[in-house]
Amino acid sequence: MKTTRFQQRDLVWGALVVMLAALPLIPGVIGNSFRAHVMIMVLLYASMAQSWNIVSGYAGQTSFGHSVFFGIGAYGAGMAVVTYGLTPWPGFLAGALLAAVVAVLISWPCFRLSGHYFAIATFAIVEIFNRLFMVWDWVGGALGLDYPILPDGWVNFVWSQTKVGFYYGALALFVLIFGIVRWIETHRLGYYLRAVREGQETAESLGVNSTAVKLSAMAFSAFLAALCGGFFVQYNYRVDPPMVMSLEMSMKFVLITILGGLGNFWGPLLGAMILIPLQEYTRAYLTVLGSGVDLVIFGLIIVLMMVKQPRGIMGIVTDFRARRRRAGALPDAGA
Amino acid sequence: MDIFAQVIIDGLLTGMLYALVAAGLSLIWGVMDVIHFAHGEFLMVAMYLSFWLGFLAGVDPVVSWIASGVFLFIIGALTYRLVISHCIGKSAMPPLLATFGLSLFLKNLCMNRFSPNFRLLQDTLLGGKTVMIGSVVIGLPQLVTGVFSLIMLLALYYLIKKTRLGWAIQATAMDREAAELMGIHTDRIYLLVFGMGGACVGIAGGLMTSYLAVHPEVGSLFGLIAFLIVALGGFGSVPGALVAALIIGLVEALAGFYIAPVFKYVAVFMLYLVVVMVRPKGLFGW
Amino acid sequence: MALLEVDNLTMTFGSLVANRDVSFQVEAGTIVGLIGPNGAGKTTIFNCLAGMYKPTAGRIVFDGRDITRLPAWKVSRLGMARTFQVVRPLKEMTVLENILVGAYLRQADSDRAMEIALRCLKTCFLEGDKDRPAGDLTIGNKKRLEVARALATGPKLLLLDEAVAGLTSTEVRQMVGLIRGLRDEGITILMVEHIMEAIMPIADKIVVLDGGIKIAEDRPAAVVANETVIKAYFGEKFSQRLKTMKQAGAS
Numbered sequence: 001m002k003t004t005r006f007q008q009r010d011l012v013w014g015a016l017v018v019m020l021a022a023l024p025l026i027p028g029v030i031g032n033s034f035r036a037h038v039m040i041m042v043l044l045y046a047s048m049a050q051s052w053n054i055v056s057g058y059a060g061q062t063s064f065g066h067s068v069f070f071g072i073g074a075y076g077a078g079m080a081v082v083t084y085g086l087t088p089w090p091g092f093l094a095g096a097l098l099a100a101v102v103a104v105l106i107s108w109p110c111f112r113l114s115g116h117y118f119a120i121a122t123f124a125i126v127e128i129f130n131r132l133f134m135v136w137d138w139v140g141g142a143l144g145l146d147y148p149i150l151p152d153g154w155v156n157f158v159w160s161q162t163k164v165g166f167y168y169g170a171l172a173l174f175v176l177i178f179g180i181v182r183w184i185e186t187h188r189l190g191y192y193l194r195a196v197r198e199g200q201e202t203a204e205s206l207g208v209n210s211t212a213v214k215l216s217a218m219a220f221s222a223f224l225a226a227l228c229g230g231f232f233v234q235y236n237y238r239v240d241p242p243m244v245m246s247l248e249m250s251m252k253f254v255l256i257t258i259l260g261g262l263g264n265f266w267g268p269l270l271g272a273m274i275l276i277p278l279q280e281y282t283r284a285y286l287t288v289l290g291s292g293v294d295l296v297i298f299g300l301i302i303v304l305m306m307v308k309q310p311r312g313i314m315g316i317v318t319d320f321r322a323r324r325r326r327a328g329a330l331p332d333a334g335a
Numbered sequence: 336m337d338i339f340a341q342v343i344i345d346g347l348l349t350g351m352l353y354a355l356v357a358a359g360l361s362l363i364w365g366v367m368d369v370i371h372f373a374h375g376e377f378l379m380v381a382m383y384l385s386f387w388l389g390f391l392a393g394v395d396p397v398v399s400w401i402a403s404g405v406f407l408f409i410i411g412a413l414t415y416r417l418v419i420s421h422c423i424g425k426s427a428m429p430p431l432l433a434t435f436g437l438s439l440f441l442k443n444l445c446m447n448r449f450s451p452n453f454r455l456l457q458d459t460l461l462g463g464k465t466v467m468i469g470s471v472v473i474g475l476p477q478l479v480t481g482v483f484s485l486i487m488l489l490a491l492y493y494l495i496k497k498t499r500l501g502w503a504i505q506a507t508a509m510d511r512e513a514a515e516l517m518g519i520h521t522d523r524i525y526l527l528v529f530g531m532g533g534a535c536v537g538i539a540g541g542l543m544t545s546y547l548a549v550h551p552e553v554g555s556l557f558g559l560i561a562f563l564i565v566a567l568g569g570f571g572s573v574p575g576a577l578v579a580a581l582i583i584g585l586v587e588a589l590a591g592f593y594i595a596p597v598f599k600y601v602a603v604f605m606l607y608l609v610v611v612m613v614r615p616k617g618l619f620g621w
Numbered sequence: 622m623a624l625l626e627v628d629n630l631t632m633t634f635g636s637l638v639a640n641r642d643v644s645f646q647v648e649a650g651t652i653v654g655l656i657g658p659n660g661a662g663k664t665t666i667f668n669c670l671a672g673m674y675k676p677t678a679g680r681i682v683f684d685g686r687d688i689t690r691l692p693a694w695k696v697s698r699l700g701m702a703r704t705f706q707v708v709r710p711l712k713e714m715t716v717l718e719n720i721l722v723g724a725y726l727r728q729a730d731s732d733r734a735m736e737i738a739l740r741c742l743k744t745c746f747l748e749g750d751k752d753r754p755a756g757d758l759t760i761g762n763k764k765r766l767e768v769a770r771a772l773a774t775g776p777k778l779l780l781l782d783e784a785v786a787g788l789t790s791t792e793v794r795q796m797v798g799l800i801r802g803l804r805d806e807g808i809t810i811l812m813v814e815h816i817m818e819a820i821m822p823i824a825d826k827i828v829v830l831d832g833g834i835k836i837a838e839d840r841p842a843a844v845v846a847n848e849t850v851i852k853a854y855f856g857e858k859f860s861q862r863l864k865t866m867k868q869a870g871a872s
Contacts, residue, residue, distance in 0.1 A: 062428065113615050115427060116370060120566045121611060123559065124604040131601050188725040188734070191714075195722045198711035205671060205705070207697035207726035207774055247559075251435065258432060291451075292443035299443065302436025307421045310429035 009265065013182065020171055024164050034284065036163040042276045043170035044231060047177045049256040049268035051224035054181060056254075057263030058190060059217040060197030062115075065106070065122035066225050066253045068129045069099040071245035073226025074233040075133075078145040081156075083138075088157050088234055096226040103222030104215050111214055126247055133241040144240025145233075157234045166235055173231055177224050178269075184220075185265060193217055197263075225253075259305055261314025270313045275301075337470045342592045343585065344471055348481035350584025352539060355484035356557055357564035357576040358491055359535030365571020366508040366528045369419060370427065372434035375558020376441040377533055381407050381540025382549040383445060389456045389544060397460050397479075400541030404534045411533025415526050423525075438554070446551040455548040462545050476546035480539075485577075487538060491531075492573045504528060508571060556600075563607045568618050575618055582606070622685065624649040624778055624809050625670070625701075630679035632665050639665040641833045642679070647778065652800065652810040654820040654841070657830035658853055663813045664706055666830070667780050670811075671703045672696035684777060698726065702776035704767035706783045706813070712756030716747055716766055719755050723773030737773055745769035745799065761792050768799070772808075779803065781812040785819045793819050821845075829853070 020043075023029055029036075048070065056062045076095020077088040110121050134142045150156040152165070159165035184190040192213045195203035200210050233239040243249075260271025275298070282294035309315045360374045381403040388394040388402060414437065422429035456462065461476040495501035506514040507524045514521050547553070564583055568575030583603050590602035610618065623646035632640040640662045647653045655663050668674045670681055672693035681689045688696055702723075711719050717738060724737040742748055745765040750758060755766060764784060771779060781800070785793045797819050804810055804823075814820040820827070820841075827844040829837040831853035837844050844850055852860040 109612055113611060116364070116368075116570070117566055117611055117615060119370070119427075119431075120562050121608060124563065124607050127559065128601055128604045131597065135597050187731055188729055191718065191722050191725055194714055194718075195711055198713055199709050201673065201693070202705070202709040202711060203722065204693040205673070205697060205703055206723045206770060207694050208722070209694045255432070255435075258428065262428075290447040292446040295439050295443040296447065299436040299438070299440030303418055303433050303440065306429045306433035306436065307418055310422055310426070310432075 010182070013178070017171075017175055020174075021168075024167060033163070034280075036167060038277050038280045040163060040166050040170045040235070041280060042272045043167075043174045044228060044235075045252065045256055045276050046269045046272035047170070047173045048225060048228045048253055049260070049271060050177050050181055051221050051228065052253040053257050053263065053268055054184065054193070054224075055217045055221040057257060057267065058184070058193040058197065059214055060263075061107075061111075061214060061217070062119055062254075063107075063122045063218075064119055064247070064250045064254065065125045066221070067245050067247070067249035068126055069103060069222035069225040070229040070232070070249060070253075071129065071133070071239075071241070072099040072102060073229025074239045074244045075139055075145070075229075076226065077157075077230040078147075078233045078239045079139065081147060081150070082140075082145040087155050088230060089155075092227060092230040095230055096223045099222040099226035099229075100219040103218040107215060107218045108211075111211065122250075123247065126245065126250055130241050130245045133245055140240070142240065144238060144243070147237040158237070169231060169234075173227060176227075178265075180220070180224065181265060189213070189216065194263075255302060258310075259302070259312050261312035261317075264312075264314040267312060267314050274313070338592075340469075341471050342588045344468075344473060345477075346585035346588030347581055348473070348477045348584070349588065350581035351481035351484045351488075351577075352477075352543070353557075353560060353564055353584055354577045354580035355487055355539045356536055357561040357568070357580050358488055358573050359532035360561045361565040361568065361570055361572060361576045362491075362495075362504075362528055362535075363532040364565055366504055367419075367423065367525050368427065369423065369430040370434070370562075371529075371532065372431055372558070373414070373438035373441060374434075374532070374536060374561055375554030375556070376438040377407055377410065377554070378536040378540045378557050379445060379549065379551065379554035380410065380441060381537045382544050382547070382553060383449065385541040385544040386454055386456060386549045389459065390454075395460045396456070396542055396545040399544075400538050403541035404537040407533035407537025407540070408530040409533075412526050412530035414533075415529035419529065420522065420525070438558075442551050442554065449551070451551055453548040453550045456544050459545045474546060476542075480542045480545065483542060484539065487535070488573060488577055491535070495573065500527075560600075560603065563603060567607055567610055579618060623647055624684060625811070626680075626682040627666070627670070628680040628682065630666065630669060630681065631677045632662070632669055632674060633677045638833050640669070640676075640830075643830065643833075643835050645828045645835060645838050647809060647811050648825075649777075649809050650804065650807060651825040652804050652812065652823050654824040654827040655811060655813045655830065656815070656817075656820065656827060657836075660832070661830040662833045663830055664782055667703060667782055667813060670696075671701065671780060697774060697776075700775070700777035701780065702771035702774045702778070703780035704764075704771050704782055704784060706786070708760070708763040708767055710755035710758065710763050710766055712754065714755055715752050716755055716758070716762075716769075717742060717751045719766055720747075720769050720773045723770040726773075727775040737775075741769045741773045744772065744802070746795065760787050761789070764788065764796070768796075772803070776808060778809045778811065781810060781814075783813055783815065785814065785816050797823060 052066050073095040076098060077091035080086045080091025081088050106125060110118055113121055133139055150158050152159045152161065154165070157169065184193070192203065192208050195206065195208055196210045196213050204210055229244060232244065256271035256275055257268050259275060260269065261267030279294055279298065282297060286293045305312070356378060360371055363369055363371045384403045384406055385396050385399045388399045389396060418433050418437065419430050422433055461479055464475040466473050466475050466478060495504060503514070503519045504524055506517065506519055507521045511521050560583065564576055564579045567583070568579030583606070586602050586606055587599045591599035594602070625647040627643060627645050630640055630643045631638070643666060655666065657663055665674070669676045672688070672691050672695065675690055680687060683699060683701055686699065688699065711722065720738040720741050721734055724734040728734040728737060742751060745768050747762060747765055747769055750762055758766065768781070768784060785796050788796060793816065800810060801823050812820060824841050827837070827839065827841050828835060829844060829850050836849045836853060837847045839847070848860060848864070851863060
């Protein structure tokens with residue numbers, strides 16, 4: 001029964017959040033450790049990927065330009081703190097709103113481009129923003145923005161002694177974004193998004209204003225990606241164009257989601273859980289083998305994944321379930 | 336006025352080189368509908384091969400281009416056989432991401448083995464020499480590379496338009512199933528096309544070491560520009576690639592000189608966006 | 622005033638004239654059939670009505686409103702739903718989800734949309750396939766899904782494009798019963814059909830197209846006897862032979 005499946009997913013989700021929230025209560029698990037860093041990065045990247053999932057997974061518009069929104073969010077917070085001496089919070093909001101507006105302005109003309117041309121257009125946009133920010137003095141140009149020393153706490157959203165604050169910040173972001181996607185999934189927007197993905201003309205014959213739907217998806221997605229950018233700049237105490245507005249960063253959004261499973265609620269989390277620890281631990285422990293080893297392995301994994309199971313981890317799960325069902329092990333309860 | 340002519344000629348020569356790089360990509364894209372993300376990195380591999388042949392064995396780029404052409408043909412064919420053939424299908428993402436993974440792999444492998452340092456061949460046959468036409472100074476390697484690229488492009492065009500193999504390629508590009516029904520072994524055609532795409536960058540890369548330094552990032556920029564050219568010219572079209580490449584070479588040179596070097600590529604990207612808005616399938620697209 | 626008025630509708634594609642000066646009316650609460658040989662321009666008319674094409678000339682007035690230049694989604698919102706001749710299930714979504722997409726047009730609230738969807742599911746005999754991916758259905762069920770989905774949008778006028786093509790005779794009878802039931806509920810139906818046994822018994826009026834122009838608009842019995850219609854389907858020779866046969870029979 002469909003309703004039962006919805007409830008099941010929500011239970012798992014709820015339990016996970018509770019567990020994660022309770023984790024710092026166990027002494028020594030979080031603290032200032034590298035492990036805490038990895039967990040925070042997993043939560044952050046999972047959130048980023050999930051924001052991208054809205055547009056690319058659910059609506060089927062593959063964009064490589066999300067690092068632009070991420071970057072706008074980062075610079076929003078960064079400028080609030082460094083240029084204007086405020087707390088980052090107005091920056092978070094301003095960055096997110098600006099990102100949503102930019103998203104709508106850029107995507108509207110781009111939507112009439114088909115597949116490959118659209119993808120390349122998104123590359124071009126990232127590169128344009130990247131280079132512009134490199135020479136724009138108001139945002140710090142190539143040097144970017146560096147944070148001064150600030151007192152710890154939620155007001156300034158920085159913590160120097162322990163990672164617990166950042167951990168809860170990342171968790172809050174995670175809950176927000178995953179929660180929003182869950183809401184979208186079970187309400188009209190989610191159905192309209194998927195209908196547009198499956199057949200735009202068909203959807204329109206059913207009364208779906210596909211342009212409006214795609215633009216809302218972009219706006220939502222950009223808003224949330226920007227919030228992640230805001231967190232990112234706080235965590236790193238600085239920002240410059242290559243850190244946030246680059247094709248590399250855009251590809252991270254893409255890869256994590258695809259590796260986990262595009263268009264699927266759990267995909268971004270699964271993808272982040274595999275790729276981020278891989279990235280962080282190889283970067284930390286394999287430097288003896290020389291630079292870039294983590295990316296060599298990354299690249300190889302991506303190739304293998306695409307050859308063997310392009311639908312990602314969720315693809316593996318679905319195939320496994322389908323095979324078991326055919327063998328008669330599970331009742332035919334529908335996909 | 337002379338400076339203007341200088342900038343124009345520089346732009347055109349750069350464009351011709353870009354055209355050869357882009358032609359391979361355009362072919363792969365047009366025939367197989369695959370966005371070959373590692374195309375730039377293939378160029379990088381070609382350049383490294385040519386560099387090491389020159390550095391360790393004293394082979395000059397004017398000769399080693401043959402080796403890199405052949406080597407990259409093989410690499411291209413292998414990539415198709417081992418990777419692309421397994422993930423080609425109705426979705427464009429798997430081959431795109433697979434080639435992206437490949438590009439990461441190749442780029443960082445070279446970074447790891449050869450370090451990020453820029454490496455330039457000294458004492459090559461063409462390097463450092465110039466030619467004067469009127470009051471315009473042209474680098475000899477650029478001139479030779481540009482002209483040679485043009486010749487290769489014409490050969491490629493002839494191959495596709497006038498030979499039986501070329502017709503088989505066109506047929507496969509238009510409708511794979513129909514081509515199969517005509518007795519065309521489309522899998523082999525795809526293999527060949529991927530190899531040919533590799534050969535194009537192989538040749539280009541081999542020659543480029545006459546005057547350009549090789550480093551792990553060299554592929555990225557050329558790759559991105561190649562994409563713009565292919566999309567601008569319309570995928571699958573070799574003449575389209577040439578025209579678009581020349582335009583981009585010119586825009587890059589003009590913007591770089593008359594506005595600011597930093598805006599070289601911004602202008603190029605904006606040009607792409609403008610064109611594609613007006614003609615959503617590129618200038619000559621199918 | 623008729624629910625749907627088509628006024629001198631012309632649709633050209635380059636030099637090809639698909640519909641030329643076609644005019645007809647559909648009265649509320651009736652079933653109107655649209656027939657004609659292949660290539661007559663029936664689906665093109667549908668596409669114009671539904672907003673997928675912008676007519677080259679002419680007017681379409683639906684429920685008192687000029688909808689000639691409106692896009693498909695707006696037309697749908699005004700109460701004109703359609704099915705596709707070549708079925709278009711939203712493949713990766715389940716049958717129920719497909720219908721829900723339609724239902725959300727009338728009801729933004731998820732629970733009430735679900736109620737509508739379940740009802741349409743039942744009306745169209747699709748309960749058994751509720752959670753199956755739409756792409757996996759048999760052709761018969763895919764056709765039923767087209768109807769169920771369009772039905773969920775709460776239309777005043779339902780455009781059915783060859784709803785029974787490819788179905789077995791039992792399935793045809795079932796679908797015909799379904800369509801009649803919809804009309805009884807107050808939905809007006811305009812259907813394109815080739816299969817005469819599906820349309821002749823239930824239609825209140827038949828419009829006949831041939832080569833892009835309308836050649837008849839009348840009750841089914843009259844259309845069947847219409848000389849121009851017979852000529853369109855069977856050719857000049859047969860039409861003459863039939864006339865001679867009739868005259869011989871009469872005398």
